[in-house]
Amino acid sequence: MGRDDEPVDSMDIDGQKQQQLEALTAVQRGSALTISESTMCSGKLFPYGDFFKWLCYGNDGKHPGCDQSYVGRREFSLTLENDIYLCFQSFDNATELESSIKEKCPFKIDIGPVYSVDPSKHHAYAQSGNNVFVPVERELIFDIDISDYDDVRYCCSGADVCLDCWLLMTIAIKILDTSLRDDFGFNHILWVYSGSRGVHCWVCDSRARKLSNEQRAAIADYFRVYKGGENALKKVSLAGPVLHPFLARSYTDVLRSFFNDKLLLNQQLFASEERCQKILDLIPDKNVASELHGKWQGNRRSSLSKEDVNATRWDQLKTTLQSGKHKTQGLRRCVEEIVFSYTYPRLDMEVSKHMNHLLKAPFCIHPKTGRVCGPIDPNNCDDFDPAAVPTLSQEELESAYNAKLQQSKNSLNS
Amino acid sequence: MEIVRSPRQVAAAGAGGLPIYKTAPQLEVRLEEFELFAIDRLRVLKGISDGLSRGKRPEEMEKLASELWKTHMRHQDPAETLNKDIISHFVLRLVYCRTEELRKWFLSMETTLFRYRFRLESLESQRMLMTEFQLPYKALPHSEFEAVKDKLSQVARSIGQSTNVEHVFFKVPFEEVPDLVASRRVFLSKGYAYVAMSQLVSLVVTQFRCNISKALALTNRKWTAIIKEQEKDRLTPPKDAVDISLKDIDQLAKSSFPLCMRHMLDKLRENHHLKHGGRMQFGLFLKGAGLKFEDALAFWRVEFSQKIGPERFDKEYAYTIRHNYGKEGKRTDYTPYSCQKIISATPGVGDHHGCPFRHFGEENLRAALNKMGVGGHALEEIMDKVKNRHYQVLYFIAIGLTKQYDIPELTGLCGIMKYTASLHINL
Numbered sequence: 001m002g003r004d005d006e007p008v009d010s011m012d013i014d015g016q017k018q019q020q021l022e023a024l025t026a027v028q029r030g031s032a033l034t035i036s037e038s039t040m041c042s043g044k045l046f047p048y049g050d051f052f053k054w055l056c057y058g059n060d061g062k063h064p065g066c067d068q069s070y071v072g073r074r075e076f077s078l079t080l081e082n083d084i085y086l087c088f089q090s091f092d093n094a095t096e097l098e099s100s101i102k103e104k105c106p107f108k109i110d111i112g113p114v115y116s117v118d119p120s121k122h123h124a125y126a127q128s129g130n131n132v133f134v135p136v137e138r139e140l141i142f143d144i145d146i147s148d149y150d151d152v153r154y155c156c157s158g159a160d161v162c163l164d165c166w167l168l169m170t171i172a173i174k175i176l177d178t179s180l181r182d183d184f185g186f187n188h189i190l191w192v193y194s195g196s197r198g199v200h201c202w203v204c205d206s207r208a209r210k211l212s213n214e215q216r217a218a219i220a221d222y223f224r225v226y227k228g229g230e231n232a233l234k235k236v237s238l239a240g241p242v243l244h245p246f247l248a249r250s251y252t253d254v255l256r257s258f259f260n261d262k263l264l265l266n267q268q269l270f271a272s273e274e275r276c277q278k279i280l281d282l283i284p285d286k287n288v289a290s291e292l293h294g295k296w297q298g299n300r301r302s303s304l305s306k307e308d309v310n311a312t313r314w315d316q317l318k319t320t321l322q323s324g325k326h327k328t329q330g331l332r333r334c335v336e337e338i339v340f341s342y343t344y345p346r347l348d349m350e351v352s353k354h355m356n357h358l359l360k361a362p363f364c365i366h367p368k369t370g371r372v373c374g375p376i377d378p379n380n381c382d383d384f385d386p387a388a389v390p391t392l393s394q395e396e397l398e399s400a401y402n403a404k405l406q407q408s409k410n411s412l413n414s
Numbered sequence: 415m416e417i418v419r420s421p422r423q424v425a426a427a428g429a430g431g432l433p434i435y436k437t438a439p440q441l442e443v444r445l446e447e448f449e450l451f452a453i454d455r456l457r458v459l460k461g462i463s464d465g466l467s468r469g470k471r472p473e474e475m476e477k478l479a480s481e482l483w484k485t486h487m488r489h490q491d492p493a494e495t496l497n498k499d500i501i502s503h504f505v506l507r508l509v510y511c512r513t514e515e516l517r518k519w520f521l522s523m524e525t526t527l528f529r530y531r532f533r534l535e536s537l538e539s540q541r542m543l544m545t546e547f548q549l550p551y552k553a554l555p556h557s558e559f560e561a562v563k564d565k566l567s568q569v570a571r572s573i574g575q576s577t578n579v580e581h582v583f584f585k586v587p588f589e590e591v592p593d594l595v596a597s598r599r600v601f602l603s604k605g606y607a608y609v610a611m612s613q614l615v616s617l618v619v620t621q622f623r624c625n626i627s628k629a630l631a632l633t634n635r636k637w638t639a640i641i642k643e644q645e646k647d648r649l650t651p652p653k654d655a656v657d658i659s660l661k662d663i664d665q666l667a668k669s670s671f672p673l674c675m676r677h678m679l680d681k682l683r684e685n686h687h688l689k690h691g692g693r694m695q696f697g698l699f700l701k702g703a704g705l706k707f708e709d710a711l712a713f714w715r716v717e718f719s720q721k722i723g724p725e726r727f728d729k730e731y732a733y734t735i736r737h738n739y740g741k742e743g744k745r746t747d748y749t750p751y752s753c754q755k756i757i758s759a760t761p762g763v764g765d766h767h768g769c770p771f772r773h774f775g776e777e778n779l780r781a782a783l784n785k786m787g788v789g790g791h792a793l794e795e796i797m798d799k800v801k802n803r804h805y806q807v808l809y810f811i812a813i814g815l816t817k818q819y820d821i822p823e824l825t826g827l828c829g830i831m832k833y834t835a836s837l838h839i840n841l
Binding site: 182183184185186207211212214215217218219221222239240241242243244245246247248 | 565568569571572573574588589592593595596597598601602603604605606
């Protein structure tokens, strides 16, 4: 239960925020042509003004009831060359942020929570030990990384991503966005491409910002289905005679069709002995598993094209499991469990659970890929292509950066 | 907490017969009840703690809690039970507010106890308790219920319950029921969780826990403020005997030293030796009482020389005294040990330090008290208290009580008497 220190109707502030988000997105699209001429360091690209306006949430001194200290209590962290981190930075306005960035030339800017006092002065409060320096507001955030799906994608691994496996991100966006709105009642949700291999979600409603760590953990647990761990063979367990409405809806509306129509073929899930075995390992009844295995061994020599193999085997599996012939415990939900294993969103729980967790700021440029960490419209996320994201060429990035560095060195020496 | 000597009143019952311990009662409390009640409650809490660490299932825990309560807390007269319930809780708050570890344990056990007692209350009683916790949740009107009935039923089945059992649901902001959300045991829609009556326990317990947690922190702050004042001259003689000199020691020992220090002086005189623990505890005490460095050196040399000779004393023991007075090493100005530290000492063979009430056997304690001139009724009462508790006794600072309440039996012991909860001696 959060504090309510906003005497102004928070809906007004959030309403403004919605407009600001839209403004930022417009800036983003409009700047596509100028990106090649700009770098984050020179500040032509980065939308400082609107960015700051977003994070103000209306506390910009322009109307009664606003909190003048609010923005200055937000933590930023700048990552400089040679892995130097500058944490607990704070700025009172967009100009300060801009000049700090131009001076320091960070590779990355992270956003932290709004603290009870100015974070740059936190040393003064650390001694008192009375919980004087604590986070008081922070967006509800989610981080989904494609490399967490390495065990279920065969097209890429690690930091690589292609349109085939990007589908997993699309699925995650659809499921989470729907649930955040329909189940939790949130409205101000920003989805951002992380710049290389994932997506971030920023839930900016006033109600979301005031959630405690415990409440954030509860939401993250609500979303959690995949319980990973190197030693568990089966990481999705859907107990109970029926699924919770949230899981049922996710399955019916998103997961099933994505699995059947796209991933099955894209990933060639049944195309090899090894891949088949991986799926068979998820079946709790070893007899059923070996029965299917036997069937597929036999079919290997048939003249069916590769495409058919996947669909055929999946159909066979479904039929066998759902026939009701086998009464083994746990078989009932097995088809769904397989689908969930291969498609359901895998969140980084730690990111969401703690108010003080830093997350990369939207609209930055990813230091390794040069891609802009821009917004993704959840209503059109099927069309998002990470490869088509505006980017600086490596050359442009380097030369602009070196020029800036030289400039700084010159000013230091003079 | 105010313990006021007024005619005994029956404690105001919580609406449903389950107290929620919002305010300390205005009741007369006899010292024995003070401890007895608290110890009985401690037995219940300890039993629950054991049950939890053995991994008992909720149904087993419910049974266990009920049995423990019946065994230790139930009285024939329900009004008496309620009194005991309330008094014991507030006394234990005093004991358990002292450190983070203690607070955590107490909070955890009290919350668990409350949870299972709540579950056993009647529906009506539960509803009244909800109101007491200011959980302003109204039951879902029929029309709304009809609209979401299917989803509610689906949730129930998904968690292995039979459907159509629950008809009373409450619409609650999801923030208020994090554990139900986390385990997907509720239907969520537009930021609201649809909580079944049976799940209400979660809500109420969360609120209970929150209240007690705040109360504990507050109690600790108050306690620290009061005791800090009184602990100041705990183990040092009153201010008018400041800067004691050598010749004063024996005299003062009889009149003003606490039992532990007096005992060590006796043993020192007897054996012309004290082991390290004793030298530290007693030596620092004397320093705190104002014994000057040169006097201290002389004091210890006089005694030890009679056993090992002055040269050996100077060689092997003088250093420690110099160190205590900040004349060696990192030159820290050491202060006398607090009662808490003395109680938590672990004296071994040949040691005479520690706290007599904790560390002495019955015979020795009796003898020591006798020697101090405590006899008769007072002595028996003290021995009784110590014996019956088997060290499972309460820690409270009696000097606070003696000063405040003028309890004659206790003032005969130099104003100090302590009881200790051995369960938590290391916390």
